[in-house]
Amino acid sequence: MSLRLSGAGLQHGNGVHALRGVDLHIAAGERVAIIGPSGAGKSSLLGIMASALRPTSGDLQLLEEDPWRLSSRARQRLRSRIGLIHQAPPLPPRQRVVTAVLAGRLGQWGLGRSMVNLLHPLDIPGARAVLAQLDLADRLFAQCQQLSGGQLQRVGIARALYQDPSLLLADEPVSAMDPVLADHTLRVLCRHAESRGVTLVASLHAVELALAHFPRIIGVRAGQIAFDRPAGEVDPELLDALYANEQLVSPPLPTASMELQIPRC
Amino acid sequence: MLTRDSRDPAALPRLLLTAVALALLWPGIQLAELDLGVLLAADSQSEMGRFVAAFWPPAHAPDFLRLLLDATLQTLAIATAGMALALVVAIPTGLLASRALSLSAASRGGRPGVLGQALRWPVRALLIFLRSVPEIVWALLFVRAVGLGPTAGVLAIAITYAGMLGKVYAEIFESVDRRPMHALLQAGAGRLSAFCYGILPNAAAELTSYTVYRWECAIRASVVMGFVGAGGLGQQIDLSLRMFAGDEVASMLLTFLLLVLLADGLSRVLRGRLA
Numbered sequence: 001m002s003l004r005l006s007g008a009g010l011q012h013g014n015g016v017h018a019l020r021g022v023d024l025h026i027a028a029g030e031r032v033a034i035i036g037p038s039g040a041g042k043s044s045l046l047g048i049m050a051s052a053l054r055p056t057s058g059d060l061q062l063l064e065e066d067p068w069r070l071s072s073r074a075r076q077r078l079r080s081r082i083g084l085i086h087q088a089p090p091l092p093p094r095q096r097v098v099t100a101v102l103a104g105r106l107g108q109w110g111l112g113r114s115m116v117n118l119l120h121p122l123d124i125p126g127a128r129a130v131l132a133q134l135d136l137a138d139r140l141f142a143q144c145q146q147l148s149g150g151q152l153q154r155v156g157i158a159r160a161l162y163q164d165p166s167l168l169l170a171d172e173p174v175s176a177m178d179p180v181l182a183d184h185t186l187r188v189l190c191r192h193a194e195s196r197g198v199t200l201v202a203s204l205h206a207v208e209l210a211l212a213h214f215p216r217i218i219g220v221r222a223g224q225i226a227f228d229r230p231a232g233e234v235d236p237e238l239l240d241a242l243y244a245n246e247q248l249v250s251p252p253l254p255t256a257s258m259e260l261q262i263p264r265c
Numbered sequence: 266m267l268t269r270d271s272r273d274p275a276a277l278p279r280l281l282l283t284a285v286a287l288a289l290l291w292p293g294i295q296l297a298e299l300d301l302g303v304l305l306a307a308d309s310q311s312e313m314g315r316f317v318a319a320f321w322p323p324a325h326a327p328d329f330l331r332l333l334l335d336a337t338l339q340t341l342a343i344a345t346a347g348m349a350l351a352l353v354v355a356i357p358t359g360l361l362a363s364r365a366l367s368l369s370a371a372s373r374g375g376r377p378g379v380l381g382q383a384l385r386w387p388v389r390a391l392l393i394f395l396r397s398v399p400e401i402v403w404a405l406l407f408v409r410a411v412g413l414g415p416t417a418g419v420l421a422i423a424i425t426y427a428g429m430l431g432k433v434y435a436e437i438f439e440s441v442d443r444r445p446m447h448a449l450l451q452a453g454a455g456r457l458s459a460f461c462y463g464i465l466p467n468a469a470a471e472l473t474s475y476t477v478y479r480w481e482c483a484i485r486a487s488v489v490m491g492f493v494g495a496g497g498l499g500q501q502i503d504l505s506l507r508m509f510a511g512d513e514v515a516s517m518l519l520t521f522l523l524l525v526l527l528a529d530g531l532s533r534v535l536r537g538r539l540a
Binding site: 050051052053054072076077078079080081082083084086089090091092093094095099103104106107108109111114115118160163 | 444449452
């Protein structure tokens with residue numbers, strides 16, 4: 001078992017319930033996509049799975065441990081086995097790509113090795129190899145501020161791949177990429193997960209990408225799990241119900257009247 | 266006019282703050298007994314005129330220049346040694362005092378834990394104590410303790426500047442984007458390595474420019490402390506002023522200008538490298 005949430009809820013400081021009574025069980029080596037409308041709680045759910053957010057209610061088991069019952073040192077050790085890919089990877093603008101990628105293993109390296117690596121990258125071939133999978137090997141020594149949004153996302157993915165975690169989480173990992181690149185990147189992630197027996201959980205905006213790459217789909221709506229079934233059993237009605245939005249009314253298109261379009265020549 | 270649609274909720278507070286600032290400034294000027302009219306009074310003008318007239322030409326006798334060079338080097342050495350000692354104290358205390366290094370903040374939306382905050386207070390109090398006593402007072406104390414000479418100046422600069430640098434470093438660490446560091450902490454990194462990879466790259470330019478600026482201030486401070494017997498250029502200026510040797514004072518002020526120019530250029534070069 002890789003991950004279990006029972007009755008997990010998350011209430012923000014301002015009283016808003018981001019998640020309510022989530023029961024979820026993901027086995028080791030599974031690949032799961034989380035879909036749902038904006039603000040449904042996908043990122044909060046991933047944050048809890050990454051032990052980046054502490055659930056305000058319910059139980060959480062990550063890789064056989066409850067992160068919030070551990071000492072902070074043991075929690076940091078557990079966290080080094082969990083990788084979270086951010087939608088907009090928070091990277092210092094002046095940091096070089098090679099350093100940003102190698103920073104993935106800071107949790108596994110001691111302080112001495114981390115400091116030396118800051119002055120001179122210790123595993124340039126390793127960083128180049130992960131970047132090459134994502135077609136970014138030529139930007140190894142560029143600064144992060146020189147990259148586009150899609151390239152930055154791939155640097156964030158490369159860092160998580162280099163971290164080599166047992167549980168790989170991804171929050172909208174391909175939102176800034178074109179369709180072809182998004183498809184390729186998801187395939188890289190899935191191949192990495194499959195070949196190493198890594199559990200992969202990704203939230204995605206694009207439903208067709210989720211259905212194409214992930215065997216199990218979880219729909220989240222208003223902080224609760226709307227459905228949880230194999231990709232083959234997800235039908236259009238289910239998706240319509242998931243994304244239905246009563247408050248969003250598109251403004252009526254102005255009807256062009258024929259009288260106004262008399263040519264004047 | 267101000268219709269409901271174009272009303273800015275921040276307008277009224279801003280207006281009030283400006284009014285309060287102006288209302289506080291006037292009594293401040295009154296209390297300081299600032300009277301610019303004194304400068305225009307005839308007798309003080311002629312007194313200053315005589316003194317300033319003696320500035321030209323600046324003294325340039327070989328003996329004096331050798332003395333000037335020695336004093337300048339001593340001033341630079343006092344400032345640099347003082348800064349080095351100050352850094353030894355300021356870097357660890359800055360890290361301890363800064364909320365940016367909070368591990369608990371990473372999983373609490375940026376709010377540090379209560380215990381960590383409580384432990385940060387003694388460090389902050391120490392930094393406040395170090396910088397609340399002016400360096401000139403420390404210098405007077407140390408001149409009593411270790412005798413006349415540069416040692417007193419070095420120690421005085423080290424103590425006061427440790428307080429200032431520690432405080433400002435802690436604030437610079439807090440002012441930059443903390444998400445890179447939080448992301449690293451959430452991937453299991455230790456605090457210090459997460460700090461070096463997540464915050465230092467963003468803060469480096471500002472840290473450097475502030476440190477060089479403080480070094481420049483330390484040069485000035487070491488001159489002032491020279492007046493109370495802590496060595497360097499200050500002691501020479503004090504002597505020359507007592508002897509009404511305007512030309513020597515002029516040379517030393519020019520040296521001063523050069524030193525500040527040097528510090529400014531250094532800061533620019535370093536910032537350019539880091540930007």
